[in-house]
Amino acid sequence: MVSEMRAIVTYREIIKEDLVIIRLVPVNGVPKYRTGQFLTIGLPIPAEKKIVRRAYSIASHAENKDYFEFVIRWVRKPLPGRVTTELFYLSVGDEVFLGDPTGAALQISEKLPNGEKDNRRIICVGGGTGLAPFIGFAKHFHATNDRREVVILHGASYIDELSYRRLLTDLENESEKRGRSEWNFRYRAAISRPKEFYNRSWSGPVGRVESFFKPNKKTELSPVDEMVGEKITPDNTIVYICGYQGTIDGVIESLDSRGFVTEHEKNPDGSFGIKFESYG
Numbered sequence: 001m002v003s004e005m006r007a008i009v010t011y012r013e014i015i016k017e018d019l020v021i022i023r024l025v026p027v028n029g030v031p032k033y034r035t036g037q038f039l040t041i042g043l044p045i046p047a048e049k050k051i052v053r054r055a056y057s058i059a060s061h062a063e064n065k066d067y068f069e070f071v072i073r074w075v076r077k078p079l080p081g082r083v084t085t086e087l088f089y090l091s092v093g094d095e096v097f098l099g100d101p102t103g104a105a106l107q108i109s110e111k112l113p114n115g116e117k118d119n120r121r122i123i124c125v126g127g128g129t130g131l132a133p134f135i136g137f138a139k140h141f142h143a144t145n146d147r148r149e150v151v152i153l154h155g156a157s158y159i160d161e162l163s164y165r166r167l168l169t170d171l172e173n174e175s176e177k178r179g180r181s182e183w184n185f186r187y188r189a190a191i192s193r194p195k196e197f198y199n200r201s202w203s204g205p206v207g208r209v210e211s212f213f214k215p216n217k218k219t220e221l222s223p224v225d226e227m228v229g230e231k232i233t234p235d236n237t238i239v240y241i242c243g244y245q246g247t248i249d250g251v252i253e254s255l256d257s258r259g260f261v262t263e264h265e266k267n268p269d270g271s272f273g274i275k276f277e278s279y280g
C-alpha cells in the first residue's frame with residue numbers, strides 16, 4: 001500500500017525550456033523528513049489511465065515547513081518522458097500526488113564511528129539536476145548556523161543550466177563578509193561544453209564536475225585541494241555525490257589512492273569518506 005499526500009503546485013520557474021524549479025505544498029502540511037531525501041511525484045498519465053510515479057530529490061531543507069522544492073529536467077529523448085512531460089504542463093494550483101520522503105544515501109553524516117561529532121569539511125558534487133539535494137544541504141547548514149566548511153561543486157553542459165548560481169554565489173559572498181569562522185561556504189561550477197557558442201561568456205572552470213578532483217601531475221594537488229588550501233583526506237573531508245554513475249565513478253577513482261572509501265564499503269572501524277546517490 002503506497003502512502004501518498006495530495007499536494008498543490010504553488011510556484012513554477014522555467015529556467016530554460018527543459019529545466020524547471022517547482023514548489024509543491026502538501027494539503028496537510030510538509031511532513032517531517034531529513035534534508036537530502038527524495039520522494040515520488042505521481043501524476044495521472046491520460047494515455048495509460050493510471051498514476052505514474054517518479055523519484056525526485058528534495059531541493060529544499062527539512063526546516064522549511066512551507067513547501068517542497070524540486071529542480072526537474074524535462075526528459076525528451078529518445079521519447080518524451082511520461083512524468084516529466086506531464087510535469088511541464090502543470091500550472092500553479094494544479095494537484096499532484098507525493099510519496100513519503102525517503103532515502104538514507106544523502107543524509108548528512110553527523111557522527112563519526114567513535115561517537116564524536118563529524119566536523120569534517122563537506123564537499124558536495126552535483127552533476128546537472130544532481131545539484132538538487134545539495135541546495136537542501138546549503139539551506140540546512142545556513143538555517144542551523146552550522147560552522148562546518150561546506151563546498152558545493154556543480155557541473156552543467158551550459159551556463160543557463162547553473163540553476164542555483166545566484167543563491168550559491170550569494171552564500172559564498174556572505175562567507176567573505178561574515179568571516180569563515182561564522183559561515184564557511186564555497187561554490188564552484190564547471191561547464192562541460194565550453195566550446196559551444198552559447199557558453200562563449202564562460203571564463204570559469206571547464207570539463208565535467210569530477211575534474212575538480214583530478215590531481216596535477218607535478219604538484220599532486222587537485223583544483224579542490226588548491227581551493228580549500230590543503231590536500232583533502234578522509235580524516236578532514238567527507239564527499240557527497242549525486243548525478244550520473246560516470247560522475248560518481250570519476251570522483252571515487254580520483255579519491256581512491258587517498259584512502260577514501262564509500263559508505264557501502266566502510267573500513268573495518270566503520271569509517272567512510274564518500275556518500276552518493278546515482279541516477280540509475
Ligand SMILES: Cc1cc2nc3c(=O)[nH]c(=O)nc-3n(C[C@H](O)[C@H](O)[C@H](O)COP(=O)(O)OP(=O)(O)OC[C@H]3O[C@@H](n4cnc5c(N)ncnc54)[C@H](O)[C@@H]3O)c2cc1C
Nearest residue numbers: 054055056057071072073077078079081082083084129132
Ligand atoms: C533517487 C532519484 C532522485 C531523482 N531526482 C531527480 C531530480 O531531482 N530531478 C530530475 O530531473 N530527475 C530526478 N530523477 C530522475 C526521475 O526519477 C525520472 O527518472 C526522470 O524524471 C524521467 O521520468 P519520466 O517519467 O519523464 O521518463 P520515463 O517515461 O520514465 O522515460 C525514461 C527514459 O526512457 C525513455 N523512454 C520512454 N519510453 C520509451 C520507449 N518506449 N522506448 C525507448 N525509450 C523510452 C525516455 O526518453 C527517457 O530517456 C531522480 C531519480 C532517482 C532514482
Ligand SMILES: NC(=O)c1ccc[n+]([C@@H]2O[C@H](COP(=O)([O-])OP(=O)(O)OC[C@H]3O[C@@H](n4cnc5c(N)ncnc54)[C@H](OP(=O)(O)O)[C@@H]3O)[C@@H](O)[C@H]2O)c1
Nearest residue numbers: 057073127128129130155156157192244246247277278279
Ligand atoms: N538523485 C538522483 O538520482 C537524480 C537527481 C537529479 C536528476 N536525476 C536524473 O538524471 C538525468 C540527467 O540529469 P541532467 O539532465 O540534470 O544531466 P545533464 O544536464 O544532461 O548533465 C549534467 C552534467 O553531467 C555530464 N554528463 C553527462 N553524461 C555523463 C556521464 N555518463 N558521466 C558523467 N557525466 C556525464 C554532462 O556533461 P556533457 O556536457 O559532456 O554531456 C554535464 O556536465 C535525468 O534523467 C534526471 O531526471 C537523478
